[in-house]
Amino acid sequence: MLDYDTEAAVYDATRGGIERARAAATAFHTLLPTTGTIADLGGGTGIVSAELATPHRHVCVVDASAGMLALADRRLPGNALRADATALPFGDRSLTAAICSWLLHLIPSALADAVASEAARVLAPGGIFATTTDKNAGHDVGSDIDVIVNRLHATVALPPDTGDDPQRLTEVLAPLGVHPHATATFTGTGQGRTPAGFTAHLESGRHFQWTPGLTQDAVDEAATAMRLLPDQHRARPEPVFTVTAWRRDP
Numbered sequence: 001m002l003d004y005d006t007e008a009a010v011y012d013a014t015r016g017g018i019e020r021a022r023a024a025a026t027a028f029h030t031l032l033p034t035t036g037t038i039a040d041l042g043g044g045t046g047i048v049s050a051e052l053a054t055p056h057r058h059v060c061v062v063d064a065s066a067g068m069l070a071l072a073d074r075r076l077p078g079n080a081l082r083a084d085a086t087a088l089p090f091g092d093r094s095l096t097a098a099i100c101s102w103l104l105h106l107i108p109s110a111l112a113d114a115v116a117s118e119a120a121r122v123l124a125p126g127g128i129f130a131t132t133t134d135k136n137a138g139h140d141v142g143s144d145i146d147v148i149v150n151r152l153h154a155t156v157a158l159p160p161d162t163g164d165d166p167q168r169l170t171e172v173l174a175p176l177g178v179h180p181h182a183t184a185t186f187t188g189t190g191q192g193r194t195p196a197g198f199t200a201h202l203e204s205g206r207h208f209q210w211t212p213g214l215t216q217d218a219v220d221e222a223a224t225a226m227r228l229l230p231d232q233h234r235a236r237p238e239p240v241f242t243v244t245a246w247r248r249d250p
């Protein structure tokens with residue numbers, strides 16, 4: 001996990017800015033109640049949360065990073081809470097909804113399950129838990145870059161432990177009375193991959209974080225193949241991401 005206290009200064013500008021936040025918020029919006037109180041877990045700088053807040057819908061940003069929350073507090077004054085998403089400072093069945101935008105893919109499945117369970121605890125009857133899911137699948141647009149990335153991932157015996165797998169989350173939530181409700185999608189505007197950009201990503205070593213078990217040889221081979229692709233700086237199609245929602249039984 002990145003040090004988000006340090007990352008805060010550049011987070012919004014390097015993650016697609018307000019355009020990305022509005023696209024994500026539009027997808028969340030279609031799944032959420034229009035009134036009540038929503039907690040945005042791992043809400044960071046509040047750039048998505050602020051797009052969801054209305055005079056009738058109160059949004060509270062919950063995050064572990066003081067640096068990220070300082071920016072959230074500017075967007076939603078008095079509504080930025082420092083807390084771990086697995087131990088929320090809300091009572092049982094007290095919220096209309098809880099959301100996670102780009103949190104669960106960052107953390108191991110056991111921790112993601114704990115976040116989902118905690119979200120279920122605070123949902124009022126009929127309340128919604130919505131989160132971005134299956135980020136890796138969203139990035140696979142069937143491009144020549146993806147052929148190389150998929151070949152690289154196939155070198156690993158076990159699939160990565162992804163916190164944002166919606167099927168596993170459904171299994172965690174069902175015994176808690178929270179069941180699949182609906183899904184929505186949004187386009188990762190400006191996030192189409194380029195061969196040059198992905199080579200730099202591979203060479204940064206960060207891909208090992210996403211896909212444990214990779215060998216340096218396999219990554220080097222993928223970087224070499226990436227450099228041979230045409231149009232090194234032409235972005236391939238933009239990713240399409242999914243938001244999945246579950247609803248607490250009335």
Ligand SMILES: C[S@@+](CC[C@H](N)C(=O)[O-])C[C@H]1O[C@@H](n2cnc3c(N)ncnc32)[C@H](O)[C@@H]1O
Nearest residue numbers: 004042043044063064065068083084085101102
């Ligand atoms: C990739 S950022 C997403 C921020 C925001 N949701 C967005 O879409 O712009 C992930 C955020 O999750 C926060 N985070 C990570 N683990 C957390 C935890 N266990 N509890 C609360 N926040 C956490 C980080 O501090 C960071 O701000």
